[in-house]
Amino acid sequence: MSGRRIGIMGGTFDPIHHGHLVAASEVQARFALDEVMFVPTGQPYEKGKVSPAEDRYLMTVIATASNPRFHVSRADLDRDGPTYTVDTLRDMRAVYGQSAELYFITGADAIGRIMSWKDAMTMLGLAHFIGVTRPGFELSAANLPAESVTLVEVPAMAISSSDCRQRVGAGLPVWYLVPDGVVQYINKRGLYRDSGIVGRA
Ligand SMILES: Nc1ncnc2c1ncn2[C@@H]1O[C@H](COP(=O)(O)OP(=O)(O)OP(=O)(O)O)[C@@H](O)[C@H]1O
Numbered sequence: 001m002s003g004r005r006i007g008i009m010g011g012t013f014d015p016i017h018h019g020h021l022v023a024a025s026e027v028q029a030r031f032a033l034d035e036v037m038f039v040p041t042g043q044p045y046e047k048g049k050v051s052p053a054e055d056r057y058l059m060t061v062i063a064t065a066s067n068p069r070f071h072v073s074r075a076d077l078d079r080d081g082p083t084y085t086v087d088t089l090r091d092m093r094a095v096y097g098q099s100a101e102l103y104f105i106t107g108a109d110a111i112g113r114i115m116s117w118k119d120a121m122t123m124l125g126l127a128h129f130i131g132v133t134r135p136g137f138e139l140s141a142a143n144l145p146a147e148s149v150t151l152v153e154v155p156a157m158a159i160s161s162s163d164c165r166q167r168v169g170a171g172l173p174v175w176y177l178v179p180d181g182v183v184q185y186i187n188k189r190g191l192y193r194d195s196g197i198v199g200r201a
């Protein structure tokens with residue numbers, strides 16, 4: 001595979017929600033991406049306890065299954081140690097080939113911190129970074145290399161995974177915040193009821 005325009009949406013996806021999906025869909029359309037690869041984190045070292053990797057992976061598969069341009073990678077789940085985007089991008093480069101154009105999609109909260117990520121300058125050379133708007137966070141490319149980052153306004157979805165977890169823990173619905181199949185998977189597996197990760201982040 002080579003020569004294509006590939007979006008990469010990394011996230012802990014605990015759970016995946018419509019904010020993630022709208023961001024990926026909007027960037028896919030605006031940048032004419034051939035596909036968007038969702039990459040659930042293995043060990044997100046900046047977060048506390050997270051749900052089992054297989055649960056986060058399966059929720060991501062369920063949420064993306066109906067979109068022919070959306071795919072899910074196990075690359076970060078199958079790599080030992082903390083998850084670093086520099087490694088994710090090297091793995092994606094190996095999958096898609098040297099001529100592919102890689103676009104890493106991040107929300108406004110994450111894009112503001114990328115210069116502190118592992119091997120940031122190397123990482124910025126491996127993909128173009130797209131920072132998308134997110135309610136509650138200022139989107140700014142100040143202090144980021146202009147040639148490596150583009151900011152994009154996406155439809156505002158005031159949804160976070162932590163809020164979804166808290167709602168489930170409090171017995172409130174998450175219908176319409178996450179895809180229907182993800183609601184059913186959360187119920188089936190009893191996620192976020194008393195796992196100790198509800199209030200993370
Ligand atoms: N509502 C949203 N709108 C735009 N981008 C989002 C939104 N929610 C998350 N993102 C982005 O998606 C990526 C993955 O996010 P992540 O899986 O950590 O979800 P989260 O909702 O931020 O989780 P948590 O509340 O547990 O911190 C990050 O780049 C984040 O900025």
Ligand SMILES: O=C(O)c1ccc[n+]([C@@H]2O[C@H](COP(=O)([O-])O)[C@@H](O)[C@H]2O)c1
Binds near residue numbers: 010083
């Ligand atoms: O590379 C790093 O040092 C790094 C630090 C924090 C977050 N990331 C990546 O940013 C993406 C969103 O992370 P998160 O924790 O907000 O779900 C995900 O792909 C993470 O692997 C990467």
